[in-house]
Amino acid sequence: MVSMIFNDPSSAAAFHRLSFTRFSNGLVSLRRFVGPLHVFSNTPTLPRALSLHAPRSSRFITASMAAEPSAKVIDGKSVAKQIREEISAEVTKLKEAIGVVPGLAVILVGDRKDSATYVRNKKKACESVGINSFEVNLPDDASEQEVLKYISDFNGDPSVHGILVQLPLPSHMNEQNILNAVTIEKDVDGFHPLNIGHLAMRGSEPLFVPCTPKGCIELLHRYGVDIKGKRAVVIGRSNIVGMPAALLLQREDATVTIVHSRTKNPEEITRQADIIISAVGQPNMVRGSWIKPGAVIIDVGINPVEDATSPRGYRLVGDVCYDEACKIAAAVTPVPGGVGPMTIAMLLSNTVSSAKRAYNFN
Numbered sequence: 001m002v003s004m005i006f007n008d009p010s011s012a013a014a015f016h017r018l019s020f021t022r023f024s025n026g027l028v029s030l031r032r033f034v035g036p037l038h039v040f041s042n043t044p045t046l047p048r049a050l051s052l053h054a055p056r057s058s059r060f061i062t063a064s065m066a067a068e069p070s071a072k073v074i075d076g077k078s079v080a081k082q083i084r085e086e087i088s089a090e091v092t093k094l095k096e097a098i099g100v101v102p103g104l105a106v107i108l109v110g111d112r113k114d115s116a117t118y119v120r121n122k123k124k125a126c127e128s129v130g131i132n133s134f135e136v137n138l139p140d141d142a143s144e145q146e147v148l149k150y151i152s153d154f155n156g157d158p159s160v161h162g163i164l165v166q167l168p169l170p171s172h173m174n175e176q177n178i179l180n181a182v183t184i185e186k187d188v189d190g191f192h193p194l195n196i197g198h199l200a201m202r203g204s205e206p207l208f209v210p211c212t213p214k215g216c217i218e219l220l221h222r223y224g225v226d227i228k229g230k231r232a233v234v235i236g237r238s239n240i241v242g243m244p245a246a247l248l249l250q251r252e253d254a255t256v257t258i259v260h261s262r263t264k265n266p267e268e269i270t271r272q273a274d275i276i277i278s279a280v281g282q283p284n285m286v287r288g289s290w291i292k293p294g295a296v297i298i299d300v301g302i303n304p305v306e307d308a309t310s311p312r313g314y315r316l317v318g319d320v321c322y323d324e325a326c327k328i329a330a331a332v333t334p335v336p337g338g339v340g341p342m343t344i345a346m347l348l349s350n351t352v353s354s355a356k357r358a359y360n361f362n
């Protein structure tokens with residue numbers, strides 16, 4: 001038996017919620033109960049709160065019905081839009097109060113089409129909230145020294161509050177050397193070893209948290225998903241997504257397991273999770289059978305798959321088999337429109353925080 005709980009959109013103001021309880025025989029019973037709204041109070045236009053808890057006191061008012069359960073869609077695109085509006089207001093406040101406009105510098109090396117698209121999207125997002133953006137495009141055969149020179153210039157430029165070196169870098173460059181060169185005060189990607197080290201240490205705070213994992217947690221928060229005490233599985237252990245996502249979940253008091261390419265029984269381990277964050281890069285790897293009924297799924301994967309019907313000849317899918325997940329999970333992020341837009345929103349947020357910190361502005 002599983003429970004999925006979500007606010008009734010037609011009566012959210014009265015804090016009424018509907019609860020579907022699905023039994024092993026496939027029947028679904030509908031309950032209505034009145035209770036405290038689970039979490040967020042400052043996001044009135046956001047989607048309904050979602051809780052992993054079963055209600056303690058609830059009142060049966062309706063009989064059973066046979067229906068295919070369907071997960072709630074965690075709409076990263078609309079949450080990111082809301083966050084951009086919040087950031088835009090902060091940027092205006094900063095400018096009016098002390099005449100400072102936050103600035104983000106992006107360094108792109110090489111001519112990868114996907115990287116160029118991401119950089120273009122970041123630039124557009126900056127414009128949309130009033131952040132200045134500075135862009136450097138270097139050819140694929142540029143030297144590491146050239147990149148380091150630009151980083152050093154941006155480190156010393158007071159109009160730049162955030163520096164992002166688009167990854168991946170060409171293979172002749174040493175990624176660690178380059179990421180280490182960004183001053184930690186402007187490391188809005190949160191990839192500097194000192195920022196990662198602070199993230200990993202209890203009682204310590206990094207200046208910046210990596211954008212994609214931060215966006216995943218922000219989605220869980222804004223959808224009212226309880227993390228404390230839950231079992232979380234992160235699939236993938238990269239420096240930019242999987243590892244920091246696991247650290248963040250742990251900081252939120254989840255019990256965290258990391259699944260990677262050498263894990264012996266990934267399906268069985270993942271099936272124990274209340275919360276799954278998948279960052280692998282394998283289309284549709286996480287099947288319905290990997291998912292515990294009622295789990296919440298954050299799908300970070302962005303995988304192009306051939307699609308002759310799409311104008312681009314391909315479409316993007318996640319690591320999680322979306323159709324199967326929808327039938328068994330409580331909530332799931334789509335691809336596109338899930339974590340991707342949140343990554344960019346968190347980058348803007350980190351850039352504004354950096355500018356505020358530089359001027360001691362609260």
Ligand SMILES: NC(=O)C1=CN([C@@H]2O[C@H](COP(=O)(O)OP(=O)(O)OC[C@H]3O[C@@H](n4cnc5c(N)ncnc54)[C@H](OP(=O)(O)O)[C@@H]3O)[C@@H](O)[C@H]2O)C=CC1
Binds near residue numbers: 212235341343
């Ligand atoms: N939405 C967004 O904003 C972002 C999306 N992405 C997307 O997320 C995905 C992951 O990105 P990234 O972390 O950079 O990728 P990496 O390739 O750096 O890391 C992939 C991770 O997945 C693990 N892995 C690979 N195959 C399997 C498998 N069969 N079973 C279990 N684990 C496996 C690897 O394990 P091992 O360590 O053992 O090799 C590794 O830890 C990609 O699709 C990428 O495009 C990335 C960044 C941002």
Ligand SMILES: Nc1nc(=O)c2c([nH]1)NC[C@@H]1CN(c3ccc(C(=O)N[C@@H](CCC(=O)O)C(=O)O)cc3)C=[N+]21
Binds near residue numbers: 118164166168341
């Ligand atoms: N230094 C650095 N920092 C990064 O944060 C970083 C990086 N390098 N290299 C590449 C990855 C990938 N990444 C994404 C950002 C936004 C979307 C995004 O907005 N995706 C849209 C779809 C975009 C489309 O349609 O192509 C979505 O999921 O809805 C995706 C992926 C950031 N990364």
